[in-house]
Amino acid sequence: MRNVLALSWQVVRDAARRKVFYVVFLFGIAVVALSPLLPTFELGLKAQFLRDVSLSLTSLFAVVLAVILSVGQISSEIDRKTVYNVLSKPVSRFEYLLGKYIGVLVSLAAILFVMGLEILLLVYLRLSVFTPIIFEGIFAIFLEAAIISAFCICLSTVTSVPVNILSVILFYLVTHLKTGFLHQQLIEGVKGIAKVFSWAVYYVLPNLENFNISQRVGYGHGAGWLYMLRITGYALLFMIIIFGIGVLLFRRRNL
């Protein structure tokens, strides 16, 4: 565990050095810039709109952050040979990968927490409404970002940064289209390879739309603890599967 913690802390420090935490300030500015655009609804609707839009924006920032933090996490360390200095010590490849992943998760959690505070503060200052329910939405966004990050780290063990970025964009689009377009394709009976592909994508990949609860949080009543528990388990399952595939790929990799 000592090895994993040391590597995680290094990732957090590197994230700070790379100034990704500035994204938090950028986000704050973006949210504040949004607020004058609030429609002239009654107070309740205003708060709903502000929460919904802020969370949607947070979700977008979180995905970009997850990609920035994870996409070159392993491949660039292999290219720069920094991986040799660690793996020549008594550190297993599993510990190395886990340390990196946990580091990314901690960085994401810290950034998202501050973003949540920013939204809370904004809603309170603009509308005098205190809405801690916002953190339910933030947590769902974190879970989605954690899956995307696992996907990037998994691919990062075997591919270069450009290939990884293209793959994660595709992954993001497909996993958000699942319940709509792909489900329709399956029901309406596409044939041949298209059907097999649709089936594989539908049943193998996670459905990231499950983590989109911005509207429900916007209404102010949240998604409920049972739903949150379900999506937490769902996210953990996919995080473990995708990360496990990454571990297997990394074990076989010649460095």
Place this chain on the structure above:
Amino acid sequence: MDAAISLSHISKEYRLALSRKRRPAIVDVSVEVGGGEIYGLLGPNGAGKTTTLKVLLGLVRPDSGEGSLLGRPLGDRTAHAKLGFLPEEPYFYGFMTAEKGLAFYSRFLGLDRKEAAVRAGELIDLVGLQRDSHLSIDKFSKGMVQRFGLAQAMLGDPELLILDEPSSGLDPVGQKEVRDILVELKRRGKTIFLSSHQLSEVEKICDSVSIVNKGKSVKAGKVSELLTITGFKQVIVSGGERAVEALSSLAPGSALPDGEAAFNVPEDEVFAFVDAARDAGLELMSVTTGHRSLEELFMETVEGGGR
């Protein structure tokens, strides 16, 4: 002492990108490094030196063959607690200072904060980075990074040091300092396995060498034995280039930097050679066992061994 490193008939091929073809990186390489010796792995670029080191460290999985590291099978991480590694042209997290960097790596070796700080201080002094220990590594020159890399490799007071081109990027003073550190480590009973292109350096400090070419181990043994030419005497005379011109028809020789010249002369022709040297007005300096430089052996082996 037991072998610190043992590689037996190791082979490794890499698949070429976008092709089914495979390129052999090392073929049937065997190496045996005794405890407490300095062992040099020599070879031209692309000969398979770095792949051999990576196989040792478990960074690359061999296709065939077996080996052990400090008595443990290859890939066993417990052996890694007792070894230090310096990669070729090392790169470290640039945002760390030398002190923080050493503290970071020491955590993998189980050193507590206090121990790590003391050890880091000693090593920073040893490699001559004390004036720059507060700078972040990305502000270091190439030579400073190399010194830091050496300190990082020595962090856990390892029994075995594996060094890929340890003098790369260092000026002559730095090279001499590294050489002195390695000799001192050997005196303390450490085993050092290094790859290097600096043949004169290897000749000065290594007990044994292995020359690899095109992925194959083509010559290996004790340096003193490999450089001895049996049946020949080395005759050193004054005169430098003038002596080479005058006597090269009798025996192959070369001018030495101090104005003398060295010739490898068949034992039964030594007296005739010495007479010829005196006739040419040259002074006889010494007659010793036939000897060649490591560079001569290397060139003979690599060029003669067929690239």
